Amino acid sequence: MPVNRQILLDNRPHGEASADNFKLVSTHTPALQDGQVLVRHHFLSLDPYMRGRMSDTKNYAQPQPLGETMIGGTVGEVLESRHPKFAIGDKVVGMGGWQEYSVADANTPGDLRKVDTAHVPLSAYLGAVGMPGVTAWYGLVKILEPQASQTMLVSAATGAVGSAFAALSKARGCRTVGIAGGPDKCKYAVDELGFDACIDYKIHQDAYSLSKAIDAECSNGVDGYFENVGGMILDAVMPRMNAFGRIAVCGMIAGYNGAPMPMTYPVLILRQRLKLQGFIVSEHMKVWPDALKELGTLFASGHLRPRETIAQGLESAPEAFIGLLKGKNLGKQLVKLVSP
Amino acid sequence: MPVNRQILLDNRPHGEASADNFKLVSTHTPALQDGQVLVRHHFLSLDPYMRGRMSDTKNYAQPQPLGETMIGGTVGEVLESRHPKFAIGDKVVGMGGWQEYSVADANTPGDLRKVDTAHVPLSAYLGAVGMPGVTAWYGLVKILEPQASQTMLVSAATGAVGSAFAALSKARGCRTVGIAGGPDKCKYAVDELGFDACIDYKIHQDAYSLSKAIDAECSNGVDGYFENVGGMILDAVMPRMNAFGRIAVCGMIAGYNGAPMPMTYPVLILRQRLKLQGFIVSEHMKVWPDALKELGTLFASGHLRPRETIAQGLESAPEAFIGLLKGKNLGKQLVKLVSP
Numbered sequence: 258m259p260v261n262r263q264i265l266l267d268n269r270p271h272g273e274a275s276a277d278n279f280k281l282v283s284t285h286t287p288a289l290q291d292g293q294v295l296v297r298h299h300f301l302s303l304d305p306y307m308r309g310r311m312s313d314t315k316n317y318a319q320p321q322p323l324g325e326t327m328i329g330g331t332v333g334e335v336l337e338s339r340h341p342k343f344a345i346g347d348k349v350v351g352m353g354g355w356q357e358y359s360v361a362d363a364n365t366p367g368d369l370r371k372v373d374t375a376h377v378p379l380s381a382y383l384g385a386v387g388m389p390g391v392t393a394w395y396g397l398v399k400i401l402e403p404q405a406s407q408t409m410l411v412s413a414a415t416g417a418v419g420s421a422f423a424a425l426s427k428a429r430g431c432r433t434v435g436i437a438g439g440p441d442k443c444k445y446a447v448d449e450l451g452f453d454a455c456i457d458y459k460i461h462q463d464a465y466s467l468s469k470a471i472d473a474e475c476s477n478g479v480d481g482y483f484e485n486v487g488g489m490i491l492d493a494v495m496p497r498m499n500a501f502g503r504i505a506v507c508g509m510i511a512g513y514n515g516a517p518m519p520m521t522y523p524v525l526i527l528r529q530r531l532k533l534q535g536f537i538v539s540e541h542m543k544v545w546p547d548a549l550k551e552l553g554t555l556f557a558s559g560h561l562r563p564r565e566t567i568a569q570g571l572e573s574a575p576e577a578f579i580g581l582l583k584g585k586n587l588g589k590q591l592v593k594l595v596s597p
Numbered sequence: 598m599p600v601n602r603q604i605l606l607d608n609r610p611h612g613e614a615s616a617d618n619f620k621l622v623s624t625h626t627p628a629l630q631d632g633q634v635l636v637r638h639h640f641l642s643l644d645p646y647m648r649g650r651m652s653d654t655k656n657y658a659q660p661q662p663l664g665e666t667m668i669g670g671t672v673g674e675v676l677e678s679r680h681p682k683f684a685i686g687d688k689v690v691g692m693g694g695w696q697e698y699s700v701a702d703a704n705t706p707g708d709l710r711k712v713d714t715a716h717v718p719l720s721a722y723l724g725a726v727g728m729p730g731v732t733a734w735y736g737l738v739k740i741l742e743p744q745a746s747q748t749m750l751v752s753a754a755t756g757a758v759g760s761a762f763a764a765l766s767k768a769r770g771c772r773t774v775g776i777a778g779g780p781d782k783c784k785y786a787v788d789e790l791g792f793d794a795c796i797d798y799k800i801h802q803d804a805y806s807l808s809k810a811i812d813a814e815c816s817n818g819v820d821g822y823f824e825n826v827g828g829m830i831l832d833a834v835m836p837r838m839n840a841f842g843r844i845a846v847c848g849m850i851a852g853y854n855g856a857p858m859p860m861t862y863p864v865l866i867l868r869q870r871l872k873l874q875g876f877i878v879s880e881h882m883k884v885w886p887d888a889l890k891e892l893g894t895l896f897a898s899g900h901l902r903p904r905e906t907i908a909q910g911l912e913s914a915p916e917a918f919i920g921l922l923k924g925k926n927l928g929k930q931l932v933k934l935v936s937p
Contacts, residue, residue: 523863530875533872
């Protein structure tokens with residue numbers, strides 16, 4: 258029974274999340290019951306949705322309970338197994354949480370999934386070939402319904418979701434434009450992720466100015482918009498939407514700290530006959546096999562190779578998470594839980 | 598060639614529309630060309646969408662040109678025909694505009710449609726069994742996708758669209774709740790239109806108070822909302838939407854005078870995985886036959902018999918229209934263009 262370091266949610270943030278909201282503790286992993294598997298985590302995924310769970314406002318998911326290990330996606334290897342389908346050494350992806358080890362009930366569908374690391378490295382199953390990739394796939398394919406030569410736009414373009422969005426949208430023959438913060442991210446979006454153009458929102462003081470910049474890069478208007486941010490960015494995009502445009506609402510990171518974040522011109526929904534649809538990918542498990550197949554193929558062929566920002570050691574997770582919320586990472590934010 | 602009185606758009610409103618925006622003129626109807634039909638209008642329909650056309654802001658439709666006859670739906674009878682499919686005395690519905698006579702090109706599909714007045718009176722083809730009825734049908738059936746025992750909510754509940762919505766929603770086994778202004782309208786909604794309940798928004802000072810009243814009448818939450826108004830009413834409804842709720846955006850009359858009308862909590866689109874979709878019914882002509890068939894049956898069986906508010910004479914149209922925008926009418930607002 259190895260010593261297991263864990264990070265708990267100690268108290269809820271008022272406004273911005275801070276390192277003080279978390280608490281690092283050490284325990285021993287419990288003895289395995291029949292059907293259970295002990296996993297040693299190699300990587301923990303940090304994702305914006307976690308900020309929503311830290312609050313106790315009404316949400317699509319239950320709030321993260323205080324005093325319990327923060328939820329989170331993990332990849333690792335099986336150390337011990339009392340389930341016939343998992344053997345010692347198997348590489349697995351699951352929702353192990355912010356800790357170094359976890360005990361998974363392997364009979365619960367979806368809790369633990371064996372993965373092949375011959376063509377795709379383990380960490381990619383937390384990003385491009387994992388939940389963020391499937392998120393991009395669902396929003397693009399099922400909500401934005403892209404047609405070749407239409408224009409698809411995504412905010413938080415260089416994040417894990419945006420990176421996958423670019424590859425999937427380009428594969429469908431769409432003009433694919435991103436919105437990101439800062440010249441380095443925009444250069445990375447175009448040079449490495451395959452975006453046709455990327456707009457730096459940080460050089461714009463208001464929605465009107467940003468909207469003109471979007472107009473310049475989307476001269477045929479925007480047919481599909483994948484929303485990760487909200488606020489000023491949504492206000493800037495909406496006047497650029499073509500008639501019958503679609504907006505997939507995946508995240509509103511701008512509002513996660515509780516500040517009100519109105520939509521200034523909802524009348525555009527009517528004028529342009531827009532469809533806006535919110536979704537969370539875990540409610541659409543049926544699409545995962547198709548999505549993962551396409552994402553794996555794009556990864557293996559080199560069309561989807563986003564960078565990773567890797568923090569070392571569980572103790573670095575809170576600061577890395579806060580940095581993610583502020584956009585400090587480039588590409589998928591991970592925490593490495595085994596020695597370098 | 599009879600003398601034809603017409604009302605033109607003389608100038609565009611700044612803020613609220615007023616009678617000064619219109620101008621009454623007299624002309625003679627032009628001589629008929631082959632394929633044309635001369636129609637004497639019995640009724641002119643007044644509808645909220647006309648306010649949108651009076652402005653020259655970007656919209657789904659071209660602005661109403663200055664100095665031309667205001668557009669509008671009309672019913673009447675054929676006085677003279679140079680088209681084989683129309684005979685003198687035929688009753689017809691068309692887009693004749695704010696005038697006493699019109700010349701229609703009967704070869705243009707959709708311009709002129711013969712109607713049967715044996716079971717449905719002529720005026721109903723401008724309301725329950727016309728464009729407003731089909732509008733309710735499209736929003737309900739194609740966007741809100743009601744399931745029996747779900748809760749459907751509509752604003753401007755006693756208007757032409759809301760009246761049809763009630764009958765169509767009840768026919769599908771839904772709890773059907775309206776929002777309207779004033780106790781008389783709310784009583785009419787329940788007593789005559791078949792709503793299960795109707796909420797008087799005028800007794801609420803803010804969205805929070807109205808939202809609590811909606812909660813009281815929709816104790817299982819709201820599954821589908823048909824939006825005719827926007828503003829405070831939309832803000833009050835959104836927190837009451839169930840997960841996977843649908844909002845059909847048909848009108849935002851609250852914003853037609855140009856005042857900004859933000860949506861306060863767009864983050865609810867994500868939290869509740871809502872779908873919002875704007876539409877205009879004239880872009881969905883394929884559904885009209887099915888919709889009109891159901892609406893005609895509901896009318897003939899007495900399940901859809903909204904009242905009409907009838908202004909007398911073309912000269913009364915501007916004031917009646919302004920009254921409509923302020924909610925002064927009860928049921929479908931018409932102008933009678935033939936002597937009483």
